[in-house]
Amino acid sequence: MRLYKRGKTYYVDFTYKGKRIRKAVGRDKKTAELALKDIEVRIAKEEYLGVYGQKRVAxxxxxxxxxxxxxxxxxxxxxxxxxxxxxxxxxxxxxxxxxxxxxxxxxxxxxxxxxxxxxxxxxxxxxxxxxxxxxxxxxxxxxxxxxxxVGKLKGPPGRIRYLSYDEIERLVNVSAPHLKPIIITALNTGMRKSEILNLRWENVDLERRVIIVRETKNNEIRILPINEPLYGVFKTLPSRNKNEWIFPGKNGKPIGSVKTAFKTALRKSGIKDLRFHDLRHTFASYLVMGGVNLRTVQQLLGHKDIKMTMRYSHLSKEHVKDAVEILTESFPKVGTNMAYG
The missing domain is CATH 1.10.150.130 (Tyrosine recombinase, N-terminal domain)
Structure with a gap:
């Protein structure tokens, strides 16, 4: 980079990103030297600090x-x-x-x-x-x-509300006919409400007993097994020949909302502080308490990050303790005859 004079005008001559640039910077030598220094600083900022060349956009x-x-x-x-x-x-x-x-x-x-x-x-x-x-x-x-x-704000631990066996029975028993199979599907698959309401027969294979769920965010697929209770429910629903949707509304399209029916079921059952999404929590919670490992639960829920699934880890503490107790069957006498001191 250099400063030179041609006639009465000073110019700067430098190469920027492989391109040679000559630019007039005035007739006063001191002003021209300051302009040269400013160009040097701005180029250095871009190369070392990444702050040059930003556009003036509100x-x-x-x-x-x-x-x-x-x-x-x-x-x-x-x-x-x-x-x-x-x-x-x-x-x-x-x-x-x-x-x-x-x-x-x-x-x-x-x-x-x-x-x-x-x-x-x-x-x-x-x-x-x-x-x-x-x-x-x-x-x-x-x-x-x-x-x-900038860091994220720390908030209270994520809310995990799951139904007791008694609450599950009460909720299912009082649910409207169109809501009952939807609730049973949620409890036995952990699917999100939107995934359930938009489920098509083409995504359900009753012979192989699997549901194919296509993730809305990234178009990935997760495969969920159909257990016996859910298989029985699906067998009672109108066949695919009548409608492409598993849970069709009155107009033949998928049910838009179950909010009112769900609120009514909660009122009739006397269940407090429950959202539809908590049926998904119920599914996951009972799996963990039943001894299913967190990686499998993560896969079934479609969590991309295991941290999301770790919210349920506290539910497995007693079951982890029970698992370790199995060792007493394998090592029944180890250490029992050891003398100390």
Whole structure:
């Protein structure tokens, strides 16, 4: 990099990313030297700090682009969370440039949101913000993701509510005819509500006794076995010749919601503090308490991270103790005749 004068004007001559650049920087030598130094610093920042070349794009403008991308590239269920989270962030970051959003500013946002919402909600918004910056980096709008320096908020342990045997019996007995097989399916497969309501006959193989579930997020497949209670339920349902859906609604399409019917069943059964998703927790909890290893439970639930499944690990403590007691049958006299001292 050099500074030279041609006529009355000073120029800088340097190579940037393989391209030779000559640029006029004024007639005053001192000003030209400062310009040269500024170029050196800016190039060094890009090479060593990754902060040069960021575009002047406001958060509110990029948010629109990101939502368009999100809607086109994400599963509908995954996309639905983005507009809500971004709407909250717009109130805080709105007119700021993406390049001006620092880890410190994000910490201020976290503190502000904590005044009105729970940590879990904020963490979901922060995940969206991190995804936005990752995409902005890929699109060469910014060169750093400030979220890499921001930690998640710690919240209370995840809620695990599972039904007792008595509650299961009461709930099934009082459920409406269209709801009962749905509840039995949830209790015997651990499937999510959306997976159950959108289940097709083509995904159920009664001969092999398996259900093929296609994950909505990544299009992966998990295969669930059909046990005897569930097999009996499926055999009583209208055949595939009448409808493509396992649980069709009145219009022939899948049932849109079981919210009202589920609330009615809870009221009739006298069961308190229960969500439909807790049927999935019930499935997992009884598997763990029955001695099924966590890796198998993870596979059945479709958890990508074993940490999600580890929430149920405390339920297996007594069963782990029972498992170790088996050793007394193998080593009945080991150590019993040892003298000490």
């Amino acid at each position: 958060f509110k403008d990029f948010a629109k682009e990101y939502l368009d991308y999100s809607k086109s590239n994400k599963a509908p269920k995954t996309y639905r969370a983005d507009p809500t989270g971004i709407r909250n962030m717009l109130k805080f970051f709105g007119d700021r440039l993406l390049s001006e959003i620092t880890p410190q500013l994000i910490e201020e946002y976290k503190a502000k949101r904590l005044e009105t919402v729970k940590p879990a909600s904020i963490n979901r918004e922060l995940a969206t913000l991190s995804n936005m910056f990752t995409k902005a980096n890929q699109w060469q709008i910014v060169s750093v993701n400030p979220m890499k320096e």
